[in-house]
C-alpha cells in the first residue's frame with residue numbers, strides 16, 4: 001500500500017510517499033511560501049528532481065499541486081490518485097487525550113481544533129492539511145500521528161509544574177513534550193542496533209535540530225522530556241532560549257517597554273544560538289565563527305553543550321543509570337565537535353567517546369561512537385519521523401479495516 005505522509009506548516013507542506021510495508025520512498029518534496037506571491041515546489045521521485053514556481057493560495061491548492069506532482073507522467077510516482085492507500089498526518093498537539101496515533105474521525109478533528117489553544121501556530125495548519133486531504137482524496141483513510149503522544153507516559157511528578165494546581169485543572173498547563181515521533185523512532189532503532197529488547201533499555205535520546213529536546217526513555221516509554229507546555233522549554237535551540245528564570249519575562253518587559261507576547265517572541269525567535277552568538281541560528285555558521293575566534297560564537301557553543309550535558313546528567317538520575325545516549329537531528333547527526341563537547345567530562349557516568357568513530361559518523365550515518373570499553377553506548381541514529389508516521393498509518397488502517405472502520 002502506498003502511504004502519503006503530510007507535515008503541514010503555516011505556509012508549507014512537506015510530503016513523502018512510501019511504498020509500505022517495505023518503507024521504500026517513492027517520492028517526496030516540499031511546497032513552500034503558500035499564500036505568498038510566488039510559491040515554490042521542490043519535488044523528487046525516482047532520482048529526478050524538479051522545482052516548480054507559481055501562486056498557491058492555500059493548503060487545499062497546495063495539496064492539489066502535490067498530488068499533481070505525484071501523478072506527473074515524467075517526474076511522478078503514481079498513475080492514479082487511487083494508488084494512494086492512506087494518508088498519515090503529523091499533528092503537533094494531541095493534548096492529554098491522544099497518547100498514540102488514531103484514525104481521523106470528525107471527533108478527532110474537533111479535538112485537534114480544541115488543542116489549537118495549546119499550539120496556536122501548529123495545530124491550525126495541521127488541520128488545514130487534514131481538511132485538504134479529505135476533500136481531495138475522499139474515501140482515503142487518514143491517520144493522525146501526534147508529536148506529543150510519545151510523552152503521554154510521563155508520570156505526573158514529571159509533567160506537573162509547581163504552580164497552583166487549579167491552573168492545571170483550568171487550563172491543562174503541564175509538560176507535554178514534543179518531537180515524540182523522533183524520540184520514539186530513534187529509541188526503537190537504538191534497540192535494534194544494540195541487539196537488545198527495547199523493554200530492557202534505559203535510553204537518553206537527544207534530538208538536536210533547529211528545535212532541540214532530550215527525552216528519558218525507560219523500556220520504550222518516555223518518562224521525561226525537556227520541552228514543556230510549549231517547545232520553548234529545555235535545551236538551547238537555534239533561536240529559542242530553552243530554560244530561563246520566568247522572572248526574567250516581566251523584568252525584561254518593564255526594562256524594554258514590551259508586552260509579554262513581545263518578550264515571548266524574543267525568547268522564541270531571537271534567542272538561543274542566534275541570540276548568544278549574534279552570528280546565526282545555524283550550528284554550522286556558529287561553529288565556523290567560533291573557529292575564526294569570535295568570542296560570542298564560542299559562548300553560544302559552550303552554553304548549548306553545557307545545557308545538553310546537564311540534561312544527560314539529570315536523566316541518568318531519573319532513569320537510575322543509562323544504557324545508551326542517542327544523538328539525532330541535524331546537529332546530533334553531524335556536529336561531531338558538538339557531540340565531543342557535550343560528552344566531555346562525562347566519564348564518571350560511563351560515557352566516553354571514541355574520537356575517531358565520532359568524527360567518522362556524520363552525513364546520515366548510523367553508528368556507535370563510544371569507546372569500546374565504555375559502560376554506556378553512545379549512538380548516532382539519523383531520525384526518520386516520516387517513516388514512523390507511515391508505519392503507524394499502515395498499522396492503524398490495517399486494524400481499522402479489520403474493525404470495519406467507515407471511510
Ligand code: ADP
Pocket residue numbers: 208209210211238281282283284285329330331334335336
Ligand atoms: P529541523 O529541526 O528543522 O528538522 P535539522 O534537524 O535539519 O532541522 O537540523 C538543523 C541544524 O543542524 C542546523 O543548526 C544545522 O546547522 C545543523 N547541521 C546540519 N549539518 C551540520 C553539520 N555538518 N555540522 C554542524 N551542524 C550541522
